Amino acid sequence: MKLKVLIKEKEIKKRVKEIAEEIKKDYKDKNPLLIGILKGGVVFLSDLIRNLNFPHEVEFIRVSSYGSKSISDGKIKWIMKPQMEIKGRHVIIVEDIIDTGYTLKKIYEEIKKEEPLSCKICVFLDKFERRKVNIHLDYVGFRVPNFFLVGYGLDFNEKFRYLKDIRIIDLEEKYE
Ligand code: IMP
């Protein structure tokens, strides 16, 4: 079985460092709250925070999309809401990939209801060709073409999250 490499581990590491530098410039003295979206965002978030050498805090949330597995339709269900107080915090939402944008948009709206001082979005991969909603992304790792991608936290049916590179999966093939 072969999964074609799209972004190599080395490039990923370099880019994560650059994003961390950008975040540091913007938030150095603000003690931001980074909210990672489970499960996919966990690998990116953990690499990111190890490059943030200034005070910040971390929280996780988990949602699931209703309906078809591969196409989200804008409805999300909370599986794990934020436990930490968001009101008055500088929040950065951290996600693995944005596709249609429905998931992040909904999460963003829900977080805004909690009255953070500010709320920005940091996404590792941007499948920009597929966007269905208007959403502003503050930090983007890589803009990627419209393939189904796995690795670096991204899964296909819960598999391949552990891969160190971002790889393209051929959905026509069968995988064990
Ligand atoms: P959206 O609501 O359409 O933007 O979907 C975003 C979610 O779909 C992400 O958080 C991922 O969980 C999942 N997703 C979208 N594209 C991919 C992909 O290429 N590989 C793995 N998961 C993906």
Ligand code: MG
């Ligand atoms: Mg996700």
